[in-house]
Amino acid sequence: MLVEEIMKTDVITLPPTATIAEALKLLQENHIRHIPIVDNENHVIGIVSDRDVRDASPSIFDEQTKHQAFTNEIRSIMSYPVVTVHPIDFVEEIAHVFYDEEFACLPVISEDTLIGIVTEKDMLNTLIQLTGTNVQSSRIEIKVPHKPGILPEVAAVFGKRQTNITSVLIYPYNDPNYKILVFRIQTMNPLPVIQDLRDAGYELMWPNNLTEPKI
Structure with missing residues (x-):
């Protein structure tokens, strides 16, 4: 997925000459937390x-400096230079930027x-969306050997019952010789697939106590 x-x-943007009062008004009216500051060419x-604005705002008990503080230009409190991303960057890659730099937003340039x-x-x-938790589904976790071809091998079990897979995740296991495959499938009754996986010799981490009723 791309940015x-x-x-x-x-x-919503502001020029560097806008006042702190203008920024505060935009933040409150639009329920946003960040405002990029741009020049005449939209650079x-x-x-x-919102924290920058709060920190720069005078105390409600300090009437003498209240008017002056709100009329200060926004350039006096803005952060720069700004870390930006490109529209065709991968989402999972910019997630590292959010985490490593502890940013709350990134402008796209x-x-x-x-x-x-x-x-x-x-x-x-x-x-x-990527984990499939936005749609009704059943979660199945399977411990498998860490070897080439294991994913399509396990997915074939779901394919035999024409089960729709909404997402697949791969988690590390505490033993590097194994990994965890996490499937989300769209089915009202996952028990037949769960039993198929057990019959095929796979170890289920979740659910690990459900069995298909005997008839």
Whole structure:
């Protein structure tokens, strides 16, 4: 999945000469947490968060400095330089940037121009879609040998019953000779597939106590 598939394109921005009061108003009215600061050519030159604005805002008990603080230009509190991403970057790769740098959002740049923004919430929603938890499904975890060809071998068991697989994840196991395959399948009754997997000799980690009723 690419950044351009999950980014928001209706980005609210401000020029560096805008006031802190203008930024506060935009943050509150649009229920956003970050505002990219751009120049006349829509190049990102900084970014301001709701925390930056709060920290720069005067105390409600300090009436003398209240007016002056809100009229300060936003360039005085913006963060720069700004880490950006490209629309055709892979989502799983920019996830590392979010995690390593502890960012809450990343502007998306193409030909040096701002075209979108990706937030932590966008990344979380993408994770939900990639794991298949956004649709009703059954989860099956299988411990398998860490060897080439094991994934299609296990998937063939699901194919025999024409079971629709909505997602597949691969987790490491504490023994490097094994790994965990996590399937989400769309079926009202996963018990026949579970029994097929057991009959094929696979060790189920989840569910590990369900068996198909004997007739």
